[in-house]
Amino acid sequence: MLVIEAKLKGSQNQYKVLDEMILTGQFIRNSCLRYWMDNKDVKRNDLQKLCSQLAKDSNFPWVKKLNSQARQASADRAWQSIQRFYKNCRLKLPGKKGYPKFKKFTRSVEYKSTGYKLSADRKKIEFKDGFKAGVFELWTSRDLVWYSEQQINRVRVVRRADGYYCQFLVNVERKEGHKFEGNVVGIDLGLNAFYTDSDGNAVENPKYLSSSEKRLKKLQRRVSRRYHKGKPQSNNYHKARKQLARQHLKISRQRKDHAVKTARALIQSNDLVVYEDLKIANLVKNHHLAKSISDASWYQFTECLEYYGKFHGIACIAVPPHFTSQNCSNCGQTVKKSLSVRTHKCPHCGYIADRDHNAAKNILAKGLEMLGAIVNSTEGHSESGGNPKATGESDHWFDDSNIANLSHLCERRIINDENPAS
Numbered sequence: 388m389l390v391i392e393a394k395l396k397g398s399q400n401q402y403k404v405l406d407e408m409i410l411t412g413q414f415i416r417n418s419c420l421r422y423w424m425d426n427k428d429v430k431r432n433d434l435q436k437l438c439s440q441l442a443k444d445s446n447f448p449w450v451k452k453l454n455s456q457a458r459q460a461s462a463d464r465a466w467q468s469i470q471r472f473y474k475n476c477r478l479k480l481p482g483k484k485g486y487p488k489f490k491k492f493t494r495s496v497e498y499k500s501t502g503y504k505l506s507a508d509r510k511k512i513e514f515k516d517g518f519k520a521g522v523f524e525l526w527t528s529r530d531l532v533w534y535s536e537q538q539i540n541r542v543r544v545v546r547r548a549d550g551y552y553c554q555f556l557v558n559v560e561r562k563e564g565h566k567f568e569g570n571v572v573g574i575d576l577g578l579n580a581f582y583t584d585s586d587g588n589a590v591e592n593p594k595y596l597s598s599s600e601k602r603l604k605k606l607q608r609r610v611s612r613r614y615h616k617g618k619p620q621s622n623n624y625h626k627a628r629k630q631l632a633r634q635h636l637k638i639s640r641q642r643k644d645h646a647v648k649t650a651r652a653l654i655q656s657n658d659l660v661v662y663e664d665l666k667i668a669n670l671v672k673n674h675h676l677a678k679s680i681s682d683a684s685w686y687q688f689t690e691c692l693e694y695y696g697k698f699h700g701i702a703c704i705a706v707p708p709h710f711t712s713q714n715c716s717n718c719g720q721t722v723k724k725s726l727s728v729r730t731h732k733c734p735h736c737g738y739i740a741d742r743d744h745n746a747a748k749n750i751l752a753k754g755l756e757m758l759g760a761i762v763n764s765t766e767g768h769s770e771s772g773g774n775p776k777a778t779g780e781s782d783h784w785f786d787d788s789n790i791a792n793l794s795h796l797c798e799r800r801i802i803n804d805e806n807p808a809s
């Protein structure tokens with residue numbers, strides 16, 4: 388799957404129609420949720436039925452203006468949040484289970500294969516359902532021309548702080564060749580450097596991000612200064628609020644760009660990447676701004692790693708984040724140190740290394756250990772051939788052809804262990 392995003396260029400009136408389309412999608416989603424709360428044993432099919440009832444209901448004449456597949460997609464969104472809630476309950480996750488909520492500020496609506504028409508040169512899109520939003524120009528750096536209409540599975544209209552966008556979900560098999568060279572790496576995501584790898588290389592946080600974040604804080608202060616509780620807000624307040632929203636958007640784009648580039652480079656030059664598993668539940672608890680920003684970008688980065696790993700056929704392993712910074716990567720003894728201590732000095736074996744470098748080495752060692760277990764447990768399956776497999780609880784993904792190479796890696800590790808001098 389590939390997502391191509393284009394800015395929609397149209398008139399102010401057309402944008403208002405897009406807002407109505409988005410609101411209608413939200414109305415359907417919320418109605419489905421209400422129905423699920425009020426009734427027992429609601430199935431996905433019941434929500435689809437409700438969807439067509441709403442379209443016939445003369446109290447809500449705007450519903451039938453939305454394309455029927457877009458209506459179904461909105462009902463499916465409600466169904467997805469219900470399913471997610473059930474799944475969290477089933478897994479007995481600690482903390483909140485994410486009981487579905489009514490949405491007030493939905494930003495998007497989704498079309499499937501009908502209700503719109505792309506021009507032959509792919510430079511324009513026309514929405515053809517009852518809302519009659521009309522023709523928009525598509526501004527994108529990526530050429531949609533390369534893909535047939537059959538390959539476009541979904542079209543999503545998204546409202547952002549700086550305008551309206553159209554996302555095309557294109558069905559293409561993304562798979563790239565990768566030459567196996569036996570390079571393995573562990574990475575420690577940190578505050579000082581963006582990450583430090585097990586060879587001691589550090590990738591810095593980009594400078595532009597920190598200056599953007601400084602500006603974000605400034606704008607945030609401006610907004611709260613101009614906010615007056617219990618009074619109608621001034622124009623100046625709304626101006627600042629919009630500036631803040633645009634700055635958030637800018638940062639999220641910069642951060643994504645950085646995550647994508649760094650992750651791709653890491654995957655392309657390695658055959659195994661090990662990183663620390665960041666638990667989202669822990670992330671949400673964190674209220675400290677700088678920390679939460681870095682948490683969010685780490686999480687995005689690991690998502691990118693998994694994504695690129697998949698289509699390069701490279702294994703990515705997430706290891707539990709315990710003791711990776713406290714243990715000595717040379718002798719395995721525990722060396723307690725606080726966050727401010729930047730250098731690891733082992734009193735047991737005399738090993739001295741940068742704190743993050745030491746952690747990255749521990750992460751790699753843990754990953755190789757897990758890899759050994761995973762390869763052993765999948766070896767039986769791989770002989771019979773078959774699909775990419777998930778192993779045990781983890782959803783690590785391995786290419787069939789990669790299994791042989793990976794077990795090679797494990798063997799090498801065992802040899803290294805037996806001859807610690809080498």
Ligand SMILES: [Zn+2]
Binds near residue numbers: 734
């Ligand atoms: Zn040591």
